[in-house]
Amino acid sequence: MSKRKQAQGCQPMLRRTFLFLIGIAVTRVLAEYFSVAKNRDSFLTVINQLWHKLLAVLSDRQSHQIPESLPKNPIVRSSKSDRPLPSNPVQKPPANSPTAQPSQLQIIKGSANQTKPVQVSIQTLAGASFYLTAIDLADPEHYITIGLANNAILANNSQATGGDEPFANMVARYGAAVVANGTFFGKDEQKAVLGNMVAAGKFLKYSRWENYGTTLAIKAGNQLEMVTARTEGKPDWSQHWFSLTCGPRLVKGGKVWLSPLSEGFKDASVLGVGSRSAIGFPASRDKLFLVTFIDSLSLEAEAKVMLAIGCLEAMNLDGGDSVGLAHQGQILLPPGRNLTNVLVVYDRQYPAPTELKQSWERFQKGDRPTPDKSVFFD
Template sequence: MVERLRQHRERTRAQNCPPSIQAFKNLPIVLANILILFAGTVALLQTYPHFTTSELAPDLPPEDSAPADPAADTDIPSPLQAPIEDTAPPPILTFRPPSSPPVPHSPTLAPSHSPTPQPVSVLYRKLAGIPVYIATIDLKDPETFLHIGLAKNASQANSARSTQGDEPFVHLVRRNRAALTLSGTFFSMDRQKRVMGNLVAGGQFLKFSPWENYGTTLGLRVGNQPEMITARVQGKPRWQDHWFSLTAGPRLLSRGKLWINPKKEGFTDRAVMGSAIRSAIGFPKSGHKLLHVTFLKPVSLKREAEIMRYLGCYEAMNLDGGTSLAIAKGNRILKSPGRNLTNVITVYDTHFPAPKHLKVSWYGFQNSDILAFKDASNPQ
């Protein structure tokens, strides 16, 4: 009987024990379980393969490396080996364009370059720690058309004789309704807002002066064949042979080698030759596509050239940047400029078709050039 009473008192005491005291009694067991779990996690991590940042991205030379010597320049890995890391893109501005009936398309208005249309693509990446937008333009796609949009829908670019001023980038995007809208070439900051160099769009001059002899010109010939010419080194381009032509610079790549000589091209502005947020355009040796890169972090011309070659470009040149830097994919503005612009590059594809008049003009340019070639090769 005494033993039963003792056991009953112990059970009653345990049931009436405060929760905090009961938890304290179980604390050694909890801590032991935590230590066992931690030891197991450490052992698992030690057996799991891991990599350092340097192992994953043996990237480009450091920014402050010595100036490149084109003759002694070493090869940069191919685009497939480029250190690219996915990151979340910056915020974008989206607007709803005004509705309008679709532009009818006739198969005869564009040549049969490739069996499957390849629309414009834009990727946000980091290359060697530099955030960029990489736009790929398939020049062999029959729905690809490049054009130049001017402020306030002007028919001629600003010059010393006449000007239409500038315009907010969002207005240019809305009006042109292109797959890709990019900041184009340089312009003066005075009241005239004069556009640099000669411009050709739709096979017609938007600005022309026979005395233009500075900078580097990107031109598209018959069949969307690209060429890049530095006037003071290679002679003036044959602008009349271009369906699309834009002059900017400095040049970054020539025949796959770094070629950076701003003063030889006629550039004297320190802002061009220093470090800035930039944009560049180029093409591989095949000439089948254009690569446009928007640099969202300040880079030098040398660094810009290295990255363009890193992406597979054989020829490349610098475009307008700084506070003019802008890019829009369709109706989404990915990077807004810090000022109004006078000109933009517009690219159309199968999702954002070119205006009918541009397609008709392109087709006429191809035929007229072919006829002229035949006449020249078969004199009467």
């Protein structure tokens, strides 16, 4: 073999050897770098940010489109529509209220002579019948919090669980103006709830990796926030007095906004037609609208209803057999199964516990929730 051919034959071997040595060196450097927990966290944070930006671009294209797997606006009549009309009707809020920037608006609770009972009424809009609960954040006696099954201190998670409980038991224990179903939870033995959760300025559940669904929060000064983690970045739960994660999002910026797949929802029971509940707030940002549907309907139909009642932002809550509503101790819609968490609303006739009111006052003075080892998990 000529020297020229020998040289040509050695070149590929030299290249492979060089690349092999480079690979070993890079592997050692990366192993050292990722052996430090802080470096791992920083790397994952960057990856998450890039992923969120990609999803944001994709979601902008999907914002006003319904994925093909979603039914197109069906509403299925339910026998539950024969239930009696509550005695205290609610006026429909205007759909064209002027918008306000969250940073510029603070709804401070008013004086005692402004207190009124939480309003619950039955309405039909956009072809669907539902119970509408209006929570006035400016009312000094209106408070919303989260109740857990069996009076647990922490929400069910992958490491510990308080199980579930009959809805009637929870209604009786909390003695509130309104008790309604909250967020999703697993069907396994743990029955872990979805997302991070804050109530009365304390973490009930926390994971730093949480980036699923949409979060509704009440911040200092009664400022309302709704954040879809995978398209807008994670919310700062340490600034929340009340915080519940569920979804998919229904309304964003006063427009129907549906992109459940990008939020991480793939379950057919969520994407299809079924019993539903939702929560949102108007452009004035001084109220919460909790909607419990009597009819079964699609996400698109649900979103149109939330828009019709005047929501600037809205998200879906747990549905199916979990849908339940009680008003002043009377169960209007009973769930078909035990629940792990509920939304609890107090007013002047059914006053909030002293500790809940004190936690609000402490929060306004700068007290903030901090996850400890009992609620912090990965």
